[in-house]
Every structure is written in structure tokens, then in C-alpha cells.
Amino acid sequence: MSYHLAFKPAIDLYGQHDPSAALFDDGELVFAVEEERLTREKHAVDTFPERAIRACLEYEGIGLTDVEKIVLPYDPSLRSNILGHYLKNTRQLDSTLRKVSHLQNVARDQFMARFMPTRIVESRLERIDTPVPPIECRSHHECHAVTAFHPSTFEEALVVTIDAKGEYESTVVWHATPGGLERVRTYEHPNSWGLFYAAVTNYLGYRMYNGEGKVMGLAPYGEDNPAIERRLREAIETGVDYDVTSLTGRWGTEHGVDTLEELLGRPPSEPTGEFDQFEKDLAHTAQKLLEESVAELVETYARRLGTSNVGLAGGVVLNCKLNKAVRELPAVDDVFVQPVAHDAGLALGGGWIDQRPADVEPMTTAYWGPEYDSDEIRTLLETNKVAYSEPNDLERQVAELIADGALVGWFQGRAELGPRALGNRSILADPRTEASRDRVNRFVKHREEWRPFAPSMHESAAETYLENATESPFMIDTFDVSQEHRDDLEAIVHPADDTTRPQTVREEQNPRYYRLLEEFENVTGVPVLLNTSFNDNGEPIVNTPTEALKDFYGMGLDVLVLEDCLVTKPASSNTPPARAGETVLADD
Known part of the structure; x- marks a missing residue:
């Protein structure tokens, strides 16, 4: 085995937000997680991803010394390309003291970026284990570009990377071919x-x-x-x-x-x-x-x-x-x-950047994070005297509860990487009425009531419900909802422009979630669910069963599914609750 670790720090010379880590085994992505999921601080600002790195290593049962190479998706030496911008901004400061202080910081950063670009990272890694593996720094925007081409199905493509700022770029145009990426045009910071x-x-x-x-x-x-x-x-x-x-x-x-x-x-x-x-x-x-x-x-x-x-x-x-x-x-x-x-x-791009595009598997899911088995969950529930059941027909029972108006926390499998819950760390509701949307906004997400929600649906149903439908497994694109079905899906249609941001689901991508959608269709005739991320306003998506349980009791949810276990609040349960720690098997 040849392990490579890629991670994005959010300290010092490496940006300020959204740190993460990803582990690759012989070039194959095996685990990835965002630091925010582990620190419970949204975007994990100004944070070194030590927890994410440890989680990667623990997943494979290895130590840092088993890693052959570390890739940082950020090259501090490239910051010198906009040195003039930093110096220009010095003149805009309102006092000599602030100008001197700023110039000292610029000089320090330029020295560190040129002569010791990885020293601060090495010192933080030494807290985990020594010796620290060799570290390579790669371009921020090139790592972004790799993630837009290598895991696609394209032989050739135009790639565009757009953000606030990398080392010195804000937008870059690339020509992607089987041989890799060629930079075509760069828009430099601060033109962003x-x-x-x-x-x-x-x-x-x-x-x-x-x-x-x-x-x-x-x-x-x-x-x-x-x-x-x-x-x-x-x-x-x-x-x-x-x-x-x-x-x-x-x-x-x-x-x-x-x-x-x-x-x-x-x-x-x-x-x-x-x-x-x-x-x-x-x-x-x-x-x-x-x-x-x-x-x-x-x-x-x-x-x-x-x-x-x-x-x-x-x-x-x-x-x-x-x-x-x-x-x-x-x-x-x-x-x-x-x-x-x-x-x-960026951690994904850092792991793929030295591979040929054809050697990277097409990306069809984002389930790369931690998972918890039912034994762990049973122990948690029984220790906390939480009543639960384990229905044989879990998906059918949950579908019926949602159809009856229940708001469901749905926790299963490996956590999603990225900002969207895709059926593993989700809050689910009936998509058919505005009342359902309003209840989730008001009592569960505690956010502005004008904000819309997104749906999950069978991929085969997309052509029925969406205009010009294409495969869309990641909730990263928007489609017009078919006019004849807008009234059927009031909870997930944007009220102002009749669009929605769907997740299309195939059975092989997420079998249990697919079955839930199938059972909801059997109950209601609609193979669609309202799906929003399992978190309260201002917090990251839940990562552990404990966090899911805490949010279940702190939010206006009616039902919680933790793998095979189903928990209901007595006031909203449609079935008598089990005694604490008792397993109830429903009839077939």
C-alpha cells in the first residue's frame, strides 16, 4: 500500500477557512472529512485540520509515519506574484504605526513563503507523530481545477475555477485534456x-x-x-x-x-x-x-x-x-x-494532482466521511435510556410517518463530504405542501421563512419533474420544475422563480435512501422528499450519533433514524414507544 495524505490548512500562509483532509491508498480516495465536522465550528476558521488528519489515519489504522507523501493544495511561494498589491494597500492605512506593522508582516510572510513554506505545517504535524513525511506544495487553483476534471467523465473540457483568492489568482481558465491541465488565462486578485x-x-x-x-x-x-x-x-x-x-x-x-x-x-x-x-x-x-x-x-x-x-x-x-x-x-x-x-x-485535488485524469474514477457519490455501526448506536441509546425500535420495514414505516407530516432526522452510512447533505446526514419532510416547508424553516432549521429547500428524487423521475433534466447527484445545480408538477411539490419549489436544486438518486449510489424514496412513492405516488442538511442554524452538519441525538431533542423533529434504530418523540409518534433499550421488531 502507498498512502498519500492531502490536507488544506486554514492558518498562516494557507488561507483562513474550510480546512479538510483526505487520505489516498494507491491513488484511490478512501477517506475525507472537513475539520468543521469535528470541531463543531462552522467553516473552522483559522484552524489547522489536526482532527481531520487524525480521523484519516484512524480510518485506515495507520500512523503518520506510514504515509509516503503529504500534499498541501496551496503554494505559498506564489504569493509573491501579488506583492505589489500588499504594498499598495500599505499606503491606505491611516497611521505610520499601522503601516510599519503591516510592512513587517508582509516581509515576514514573504520570507516564510520563499524559504520555509512548510515549517509551520511541519511543527503542527510533529504533535501527531515524527518523523514527518515529505511535504509538497501545489497550486491552489490547479488543485481546484483537478477536482473539476479528473473525476469527471470528460476526455477534454474547458475548466474554470472561480473563488475569492488562491495564492494570487481569483479566476483561472484551463484547457483540460488526457495529458492534464493547461492554464489559458489568469485573473489576478483582487479582481475577484x-x-x-x-x-x-x-x-x-x-x-x-x-x-x-x-x-x-x-x-x-x-x-x-x-x-x-x-x-x-x-x-x-x-x-x-x-x-x-x-x-x-x-x-x-x-x-x-x-x-x-x-x-x-x-x-x-x-x-x-x-x-x-x-x-x-x-x-x-x-x-x-x-x-x-x-x-x-x-x-x-x-x-x-x-x-x-x-x-x-x-x-x-x-x-x-x-x-x-x-x-x-x-x-x-x-x-x-x-x-x-x-x-x-482542495484536499481532493491535492491527492489527484499527480495522477493521469483517466486513472481517477468518476465521482458519483460524496460519502467519504466517518460511519457508525448499529451496535455503537444501540449502546448510546441504551446508556442514555432513549427508547427505540428496530422495524424490519424501516423504510416503509419512515415513509408513512413523513407522509403523515413527521419531520425526520435521517442518519446513516458514511458522512458526506461537502456542504450538502445527500441522504446520509439529512432532515427529511413531505415535499408536497408549503406548510411542510414552513414547519422545517420555523421549527427545525430556525431560519428565514423565505428560504427554499431542495429535493431528493429517483433519477428516473427527474425527467417527469424537471425541465431539461440531467443526472444531478450532488445538489449543485438548479433546474426549472415542470409546470404540471409545481403544485405537487410546493415545499421544494423556489416561490419566486419555480426552480429547485435537486439530488437525483440511483440505487447503487445509496441503496437505503433509494428504498426510502421508493416507499414514499408507494405511499404517496411521489418519489421525492424534501431534503435539507441535518444541523441547526449556524452549526455544521452533524457528524456523530450523539450530535444527531442532541439536535433531535433540541430541534422540532418528530422522528430520528440512526442506522437501524428508530426513535420517536412520544407526542408525535404514531406507534407506542418501546421501553428504554428494548428492541421492537415490526411485523413483515
């Missing part, structure tokens, strides 16, 4: 759509790197607003030669927020979660400008490179509305969007 959208997110009262998805969900409630659009277009350039540096040219998003306040003539929004029409129109316009520019870029380079296949990665392409705009372009026939598109996915 990721930072542009983050500034709008902050202006609207949400946090960058956390609230962008909410702004995307808000955008369809807005309308074309000529005044907002004119002011933004006066400040930035869109299209293939875009330039958004009037908002992104300084550190962070503070300058962008101040610029928006001046442009739009009103102060930033308070974080209330409620928006007037102006704020909805701003979200709509920001989304429109993003889609317009990326679509033009993709259209231009797809034709120039002579390929109709497109691969996408980088945090910006978590924007599923953007992915729909790309998929529907005349020049595009097929799109692969890396489901772990944000920085947590």
Missing part, C-alpha cells in the same frame, strides 16, 4: 467575483464566506432595477474582460461595503433576515452581473478551445443559479461541477 459577491453579502447584513448562498436564494425575489444596475455598471466592468476592483481592491470587504454605500446612497442592511424591495433588487442585480460575466467567459473560451464540456470548481460555483446559467449556454453540452467546490475540496 468571489470578493465582489462577498461585499454584497456583507452589505446585505450577512457574513462573507457564510451568507453568499442566502443572497443567491434572495435574488429571485428581486426584479430588474435600472437605478441599481446603472450604478453598479458604472463602477465595474462585466464580461470576459471583467474588472470589479473598484469594490475589491483593498483587504477584505470593508472597502466594498463602503463603496456600495456611497454608490447606492443608503447604509448597509442590519442582519435581521428581512429585506425590503431595494435589498431584494440588489441581490437580483448582483446575481445577474455574476451570471452574465461567467457565462460570457465560458461561452468565449468553450468556442475558442473547441470543446462543449465544462468543468467548474472554486467557492463561487457553489452558486447553483450560476451553474444553471452555464449549463444552458448554446456552446455547452455537458457540465461537471465539483460538489466540494469550496476550499474543503
Whole structure:
């Protein structure tokens, strides 16, 4: 066996958020997990992924010394490409002391990046074991690009990677062939759509790197607003030669927020979660400008490179509305969007970067994290005197409960990697009524009631319920819901534009979840479930049975499924609860 470990730190020279680790055995991905799932801190900001690294090693029962090579998907030496940007920003500081301090930090970082780029990582790894294996640093955006091509089914493709910032890039265009990746064009930081959208997110009262998805969900409630659009277009350039540096040219998003306040003539929004029409129109316009520019870029380079296949990665392409705009372009026939598109996915790219694209298996699931067997779960429930049953027809019973209005926590198999719950760490509900959507928002997720939910459905049903349906196993793309079925799926249709972000499921991808969908269809005639991530507002997706049990009692859920075990709250159970620790087998 030849083990390679790839991980993305979120400290010092390596970025600030979404650390993760992935373990590869003879080039095959065997385990991957995000640090946030283990620390329970959303995005695990400014964190070294020690827990994730230990989890990788424990999964295979090896030590750090059994690892042949470590790959970091970030090359600090490339930071020197934007040294001028760091020095330019020094002049904008408001005191000599701050300028001197900043210059000292820049000098330190440049020295470390050039002469000791891995020293801080080595020192942290030494806490786990010694000697530390050899460490290689690889380009941030190239690792993103690898994840958008190598696990696709494409022989050739245009690949576009878009985020806030790698070492020095914000957007990169690649030509991907069986021989690998060729860089075609680089848009350097701070000319960044990721930072542009983050500034709008902050202006609207949400946090960058956390609230962008909410702004995307808000955008369809807005309308074309000529005044907002004119002011933004006066400040930035869109299209293939875009330039958004009037908002992104300084550190962070503070300058962008101040610029928006001046442009739009009103102060930033308070974080209330409620928006007037102006704020909805701003979200709509920001989304429109993003889609317009990326679509033009993709259209231009797809034709120039002579390929109709497109691969996408980088945090910006978590924007599923953007992915729909790309998929529907005349020049595009097929799109692969890396489901772990944000920085947590870099560990995958680090593990695959030295392999030939053809040697990487196509990515059909994202179930790479920890799992827990039923014996562990029984012990947990019995120790805590939690009544449970183990029905022989678990999927049928849960389907009937959901059809009767129950809100279900569904915990099974290996945890998903990435921001979407795909039927292993999910909250499930009836997709057929607005009341179901509102109950999940209000009593379970404790979030804004205008926010939509996504569905899981049999892949074979997608053509019935979706317009221009394609395989979509990762909830990373958006489709129009067929007009004749919109009233049948009120809980998972975006109220403002009649779209949805589906997960299509084949039996071999997730047999138990497929059976649950099948049983729900047998009960209701609809092979679709509302599926949202199993977590409360502001916390990462649950990782362990203990966390699932805690959230079950802390949220407005009615039923909890932990592998083979079914737990109900007495007030909402349709069957008499078992005694604590008693196993009840339902009739066949």
C-alpha cells in the first residue's frame, strides 16, 4: 500500500477557512472529512485540520509515519506574484504605526513563503507523530481545477475555477485534456467575483464566506432595477474582460461595503433576515452581473478551445443559479461541477494532482466521511435510556410517518463530504405542501421563512419533474420544475422563480435512501422528499450519533433514524414507544 495524505490548512500562509483532509491508498480516495465536522465550528476558521488528519489515519489504522507523501493544495511561494498589491494597500492605512506593522508582516510572510513554506505545517504535524513525511506544495487553483476534471467523465473540457483568492489568482481558465491541465488565462486578485459577491453579502447584513448562498436564494425575489444596475455598471466592468476592483481592491470587504454605500446612497442592511424591495433588487442585480460575466467567459473560451464540456470548481460555483446559467449556454453540452467546490475540496485535488485524469474514477457519490455501526448506536441509546425500535420495514414505516407530516432526522452510512447533505446526514419532510416547508424553516432549521429547500428524487423521475433534466447527484445545480408538477411539490419549489436544486438518486449510489424514496412513492405516488442538511442554524452538519441525538431533542423533529434504530418523540409518534433499550421488531 502507498498512502498519500492531502490536507488544506486554514492558518498562516494557507488561507483562513474550510480546512479538510483526505487520505489516498494507491491513488484511490478512501477517506475525507472537513475539520468543521469535528470541531463543531462552522467553516473552522483559522484552524489547522489536526482532527481531520487524525480521523484519516484512524480510518485506515495507520500512523503518520506510514504515509509516503503529504500534499498541501496551496503554494505559498506564489504569493509573491501579488506583492505589489500588499504594498499598495500599505499606503491606505491611516497611521505610520499601522503601516510599519503591516510592512513587517508582509516581509515576514514573504520570507516564510520563499524559504520555509512548510515549517509551520511541519511543527503542527510533529504533535501527531515524527518523523514527518515529505511535504509538497501545489497550486491552489490547479488543485481546484483537478477536482473539476479528473473525476469527471470528460476526455477534454474547458475548466474554470472561480473563488475569492488562491495564492494570487481569483479566476483561472484551463484547457483540460488526457495529458492534464493547461492554464489559458489568469485573473489576478483582487479582481475577484468571489470578493465582489462577498461585499454584497456583507452589505446585505450577512457574513462573507457564510451568507453568499442566502443572497443567491434572495435574488429571485428581486426584479430588474435600472437605478441599481446603472450604478453598479458604472463602477465595474462585466464580461470576459471583467474588472470589479473598484469594490475589491483593498483587504477584505470593508472597502466594498463602503463603496456600495456611497454608490447606492443608503447604509448597509442590519442582519435581521428581512429585506425590503431595494435589498431584494440588489441581490437580483448582483446575481445577474455574476451570471452574465461567467457565462460570457465560458461561452468565449468553450468556442475558442473547441470543446462543449465544462468543468467548474472554486467557492463561487457553489452558486447553483450560476451553474444553471452555464449549463444552458448554446456552446455547452455537458457540465461537471465539483460538489466540494469550496476550499474543503482542495484536499481532493491535492491527492489527484499527480495522477493521469483517466486513472481517477468518476465521482458519483460524496460519502467519504466517518460511519457508525448499529451496535455503537444501540449502546448510546441504551446508556442514555432513549427508547427505540428496530422495524424490519424501516423504510416503509419512515415513509408513512413523513407522509403523515413527521419531520425526520435521517442518519446513516458514511458522512458526506461537502456542504450538502445527500441522504446520509439529512432532515427529511413531505415535499408536497408549503406548510411542510414552513414547519422545517420555523421549527427545525430556525431560519428565514423565505428560504427554499431542495429535493431528493429517483433519477428516473427527474425527467417527469424537471425541465431539461440531467443526472444531478450532488445538489449543485438548479433546474426549472415542470409546470404540471409545481403544485405537487410546493415545499421544494423556489416561490419566486419555480426552480429547485435537486439530488437525483440511483440505487447503487445509496441503496437505503433509494428504498426510502421508493416507499414514499408507494405511499404517496411521489418519489421525492424534501431534503435539507441535518444541523441547526449556524452549526455544521452533524457528524456523530450523539450530535444527531442532541439536535433531535433540541430541534422540532418528530422522528430520528440512526442506522437501524428508530426513535420517536412520544407526542408525535404514531406507534407506542418501546421501553428504554428494548428492541421492537415490526411485523413483515
